[in-house]
Amino acid sequence: MDNRQAPTGISGFPVTPYDENGNIDKKALTANIEFLLEEGLESIFIGGGAGEFHNLSNEEFESMVKLAVSVVDGKVPVYTGVGGNLTDALEKAQISEKHGAEGYLILPPYLIDGEQEGIYEYYKTIVTSTDLNAVLYQRGNAQLTLETLKKLAEFPQVVALKDGVGDMELNIEFTQELGNSIGWLNGMPMAEVTMPAYLPLGYNCYSSAISNYIPHISRKFYEALKNDDKQTVNEIYEDVILPINRIRRKRKGYAVALIKAGMEIVGLPVNNTVRPPVIPVEKEHYEELKQVLEHALEKYPSGKLSI
Template structure:
């Protein structure tokens, strides 16, 4: 029987490491996944936004999912990203099921703004194509109303909603009307910034971009938040979260590229290499991030040795 429990805690969204030729560096990918598992992240989402989902070929997608599934090997729930073109979304859902993952996060359909009926039919087609767990993504051109999500929640495969819009009025309506039938995930860019507003609504899971390179600080922040340790929350905001977020907002695509830069700075095997239309982090911004991470690691040292 499928475990219908939604993810909780801190979810890792690994990047897709690329070598100098622009191909996927599988050895680096395994190393980075192992790092996240060792740091205690509660779930892994592969080939999603941070993993440049939009730029993976079908062959790359399948080989990545297969590799990561064998690496994770059931230690934590493993999710993939599906979406865009409906036919391709269903194909990727079926690949994910065949390769033994736990579920998938559904990205918006390609470009088109649909009516609620169309959004419902889009999600329904994907959700019913497999028995895997499905998480709906409130983002861009696929923002579901309360009524639409209530209808989709009738399918047992639907276990959660991830919010990437920041519409707190809608989030309050959703959590009040649907409650714990679904899991609630904060998927805002640099989700630590907004997590204090989400926790009281029942959001007990979030995707952490910085967990790719400073997961111990993600954990320290989240623990402090849940324990109402306002001083620690303030210090991490001041030292780490807000300064990094300021750099993230300087260029489009930095939500992905800045993660790779941070990973490279702390010595993880990934280059500051991305696929267009995302661009690498500029040298000046890279140096800014480096200085922020030096302060962060001095004020919030990890258990392992990190040299910058």
């Protein structure tokens, strides 16, 4: 692949919407992707963590990749989520290549805490299975040391590291040693919360959960952060980011479920339904989120959204 580039800016992670029978709602997924494109997000990651990657069959995954690549139609890079069981990860990597994705985000393997040699071989096996771009995900039971990352970065397919751990001492080691030879993505839960700490290190990309329902606010926040507009950053923290983050932390799985609830609240065609073990947002927390979003859209209006 020529002219390899890492994702930059704000990355959109569409959810996997389900209909009343529990099947993937392709019309709702199309609307989700189109909305993210209209709002100017710089890349689309389909079937990732927010997309309940762990709960998708390969058949479902393939249908979503085909749909995403078709809807995006080359406007921005499309990445997929692969990982877990190694055999399954390799199959999803092949599917991603078959249908013209730009690359994939490699999520951690299932359950086992491997030694660095084993983690290296896991990533290497997936990375070298296709010519697609690969983003390594520093998270869960797949946490790399500097030496392991340096070895993996030698493969041309590896274009970026996404951090979901928050070890800032290690992140400084990574970015000081590797510089701009690879890209750096902030993948912490609700990444806006931590982005002020990541940006000075060279992390110029992040995955935004709230961009699924209030992308204009995420954009306003990021532009203010880059322009050192502390007042706007602090106001959006107080009005939107921290209140939503407090709700997100009330239940396990809300990192996914709360996105769907937010989308439903602002009128996007996605129901507050998820697959186990994730649970839907409870009524009390749903109402809390609704109040936050009502206030947010009143202060930071969008011509496309209303409650």
